[in-house]
Amino acid sequence: MSILEPAIDTEPKIHHIIIVGGGAGGLELATQLGHKLGRKGKAEITLVDRARTHVWKPLLHEIAAGSMDTGRHELPYQAHGHWHGFRYRYGEMIGLDRANKRVHLAATHDEDGREITPDRWFHYDTLVLAIGSVSNDFGTPGVAENAIMLDTPEQAERFNRRLLNACVRAYAQQGPVRPGQLHVAIIGAGATGTELAAELHHAARGLVAFGLDKIDPEKDIKITLIEAAPRILPALPEHLSTATTNILTGLGVEVRAGSRVTSVTPEGVNLANGDFIPSELVVWAAGVKGPDVLSKLDGLEVSRANTLVVKPTLQTTRDDDIFVIGDAAYLVPEGETQAIPPRAQAAHQEASHLVRQLQRKMHGEKNLTPFKYRDFGSLVSLGHYSTVGNLMGFISGKSLRIEGWFAKLMYRSLYKMHEMALHGPIKVTLDSVSRLLTRRTQPQVKLH
Structure with missing residues (x-):
């Protein structure tokens, strides 16, 4: 080789996967990819969120009513990433440079106005957007x-x-x-x-x-x-x-x-x-509706509800290196007239699907498997009074109506499934016992 010729880098470049949004789907995906890829040095997994802790969104009504101790259910991203093989970056996504594959994060400040982190850009090879949804006031005055x-x-x-x-x-x-x-x-x-x-x-x-x-x-x-x-x-x-x-x-x-x-x-x-x-x-x-930032992401296609339109593979219609899961994704399954609803079970299924598909994409496979949503039914918890719902597909595809104690057990199991995906059975069992014991020694409603 001539001394004038550039040296050839024979070291394989590590694949960078950035997940924006630490809700149910985003955090489950980061956790599973951290186990399968991050810990083994096969890829670098980064989770970005503007909050420092995760709380399962279906629990927010219990926080509002004061019937749940937030501190016992919130999960710090920094610690969870350390335990499960991914990195956490604090900040809010405000832009995207698709040509150079970069995510733009705004600067963060404390309550006194002092800067915590500067305005930053992060490179990705694969980007997953899981930033959820926000309430839509439809322009109603006041x-x-x-x-x-x-x-x-x-x-x-x-x-x-x-x-x-x-x-x-x-x-x-x-x-x-x-x-x-x-x-x-x-x-x-x-x-x-x-x-x-x-x-x-x-x-x-x-x-x-x-x-x-x-x-x-x-x-x-x-x-x-x-x-x-x-x-x-x-x-x-x-x-x-x-x-x-x-x-x-x-x-x-x-x-x-x-x-x-x-x-x-x-x-x-x-x-x-x-x-x-x-x-x-x-x-x-x-x-x-989708957060306002989704309409400003370098030309990605959005729906009327300001969510990102995706193909059956959960890839955006205008960039195959960008995937969307959870409430931010707009996907009408083949043969259906309605988009997949913004529910926790949809985010969970999409995260599980992408764990396999992102590994296939890293290995150069072009034809990814389409996502198929399974509606397992709906459950509505009425607190201490009752729980009602229907479970799908138990008897020849028909729904089974449930109510009362059994419905409440099924409702609670949804949260346990989410926790299991994040922590595994041993920690979930210990945490459940700990919460049960603590609840016996504290007021049933928040008084401060």
Whole structure:
């Protein structure tokens, strides 16, 4: 070889896989790839998230009601990555350079405005976007100023503080509780709104039981569940909607189906039919959309709900090196008319599918296996009162309706499946026993 010729690098370049978003799908994918590739030096796995800890999103209504100790369920990304063979990078994705295969992260700052991490770019060979969804207020006036959404643990905890403060304020004030002062309006009767209504009914009575005896939970505390569709849980089978409505109305929750909200004020909620629902505590849970950043990712195709359109292989339609899973993905299965719904079970299945397919892609295979979604049914937890649902495919493809104790067990098993994918059976068993014992020695609702 001539001394003028460039040296040939014979060392194989390590494959960089970046996963943006540490929700259910993103964290499960990072964990499994870390085990199979990261620990063995076959690839470098990096998880990016703007939060430092992970909380399973279906638990947010329990955090909002104060019936769950967040600290016992949140998982630090930094430690989990160290244990499971992937790297964690703190920051929010704000852009993408597809030509040079780079992800752009914004600078981060602490509560005093001091910079924590600078504006940065990270190179990838394969990119997986799993940044989830956010609430869609559909441009309704007053929502941003007067309602709280439940997209993050911080928002759920903020609502819980408002609820606790409202109860303490009503107890300490001179005179009786004002009309609407302790009323809660939940706008949107999907799974989140419906589950929150039942959980709040129990939690509010728990707060009163701890000494706030001036408040009459039956007279002063009122929960109204508002839904624009003709029935609550409109995306689920009608028999689930009927069963849930009967349970909620039996608890005293006012169910207002077929009611469209036109505005939210500091005093309450205005409906299209002219009715006004007085309420100083308002939760907005009416629909989801993709985060705004998805429409700014270097020309990737987005749906009307601002989610990224993907092929059956979960690759974006305009870049085969970029995959999307979870709520951020828009995929209409062959022969279907509706996209795969934004549910935790879909994110779990997509993550499991990509664990195998990304390894095939690393080995140079071009024809990846299409993803096939299996709907195992729907479950709605009504807290301490009941759980209703249907399980799919048990009897010749038909659904099996379940309710009560067995349904509640199945609902809890979904969270255990998620934990199992992250930790394995031994740690999950020990954690479950620990939580059970601790729960016996603590108040059933959050009091601080």
